Amino acid sequence: MQLSPDLAAIPPLINEVPLGALPLSGGLTNRSWRILTPSLGWVVWRANAFHSQIFDICRRNEAKVINAVSPSIPTYQVLKENEKGLLVSWIEGHPYQQPDPEPAIALLARIHSLAPDTSIRQFDFQTKVDHYWSHIHDSDLKARYNSFYQAFRAPPNLRTSMSAICHFDFGFHNLLKSQGDIAVIDWEYAAIASPTLDLAMTLDMLGLDFKDGLTLYQKYHAVERPEDWYADMMDWKPHIDLMAMLWYVLAAQVWESGDFYTMAEQIYQRNC
Template structure:
C-alpha cells in the first residue's frame, strides 16, 4: 500500500486517532504494513523524520488473547538488552514502538547458532523485572478451541485437541521469558546486530516449549538444536531439556493447528485451513512417535 495522509490513515484505521495527542504535529506519512497474521500494523513517519510502528488493538487481539499492555511491559522491561524495538506509547487502542531499520533475514542469511543465541538471551533474562502472569498451555488451547464455537466438533481436529490438551508429565525446570514466535520473519538484521520484533505472544513459561517452537520454525534437527542451545547457555542436563522439548513438540503442533483454524474462522482464507490440515496430518502421521506423557 502506498503512503497516505494522516487523515486518510485514520479513516482506514480509526485506532490511530489515539496518537493525536502524542504527536505535536501530525505524521507526514503513513502506510499499512503487509505481512503478519494477527497484527495489521502501520508504519508512521513523524514531522521530524522519526519512524514508528503502530500496533493496534482489535477484535483479532481479543480472539488470540493478545494484550498490547503486556507487550508494552515486556518491551520496556527488556530494553537494557537492546534486543527489541523501544516501546513508546500504549493505551487501549494500541501500542506504538520504534521502527527498526534493517532487513528480515532468509534461512540463508542467518544460521541456527545465531537464532539459538537470541533465544538463550531471551530465556536468560531475569524474571524479577517482569510482572507477567505465567503462561497456561491449557488455558491457551482451550481459548482457541472455544473461539471456534463448535465449528469443528466431531472431527479429527477435535480428537487431536482432546488428545494433546494436557501438559506433558516432565521434570520441571525454572520458568523463563519466552517469545513464542521466534522465526526468522520476526528478526531484523542490521549494523552487525539482530533484533526481535512482534512480542505480542511473549510470556513466562517453560523455555523448552519455546525452544520446541524455535527449532521447528528453523527446520533443524531437534536433538542437535537442543545440544547447541544447551552449549550456548552452559547447561549440562541436556537429556532433561531434550526430553522436555520432545514432549512439547506434539502439543505445539496441536496449538498451531488450532491457531490456524481460528485464523480461518476469522478471515475465511483457505490458506489458513490448509495450514491447519498440514499440522493435523503431521500429528496423525507421527502420533506413534510420541508417548502421551
C-alpha cells in the same frame, strides 16, 4: 483513518498530527502501520484490534516484555501506549536470511538468560488452547479436531522446572538484520514459561532437529541434565502442534483465508 479507524487514537497519544501512514506487509497476527510523525520520525502502531482478543494478545503485557528485554536484546522501544494500542520505534533493517541458524539460537539463549520480570504474565498452555478452541465457530471443524484437542489440551508432565521470558514466535520472520546485529520483533505472544517449550517451538519453526538444536543452544545457555530438556521438548511436540493447528484455524476464520485451513489440516494429518 478511513482504512483503519484505530489510527484515530494516535494524534491524542503523541499530541501532534501524523504526517502519513503506510500499512506494513507481512505479519500473520498483526496488521500494523508505519506512521510518520513530526517529532518522533517513523514509528510503528500496534493496535489493540478486534483480533487481539481472539488470539489472546495483550498489548500492555507486550509493552512490559519489550521494556524488560530492550536494555539487553536488540529490539524496538516502547514510545507510547494506552488502551487503544502500542506505539514503538521503527527499526531500519532487512529480513534475516542467513542460512546458519546458530546466531538465532544464540540470541534466543540470551533472551532466556534474562531475569524474568514478575509483572509479565505467566503462560498457561491449557488456558491458551482452550481460549483458541472457544473462539472457533465452525462446528464441523470442532468435531473433526476434537479428539486431537482433548488428547493434548493438558500440558505434559515436565522433568525440568525452570522459567524464563519466552518469545513464542521466534522464527526468521521475526528477526531483522539491523546495523550489523540481529534485532527481534513482534513480542505479542511473549510470556514467562518453560524455555523448553520456547526452544522446541523455535526449532520446529526453523526446521531443526531437536537434538542438534539443543546442542547449539547449550553453547550459549547452561543446561543442567540436557537429557531432561530433550525429553521435555519431545513431550511438548504434539502440544505445540495442537496449539499451532488451532491458531491456523482461527487465522483462517479471522482473515477469511483458505490457506490457513490448509496449514491446520496438514498439522492434523501429521499427528493423526
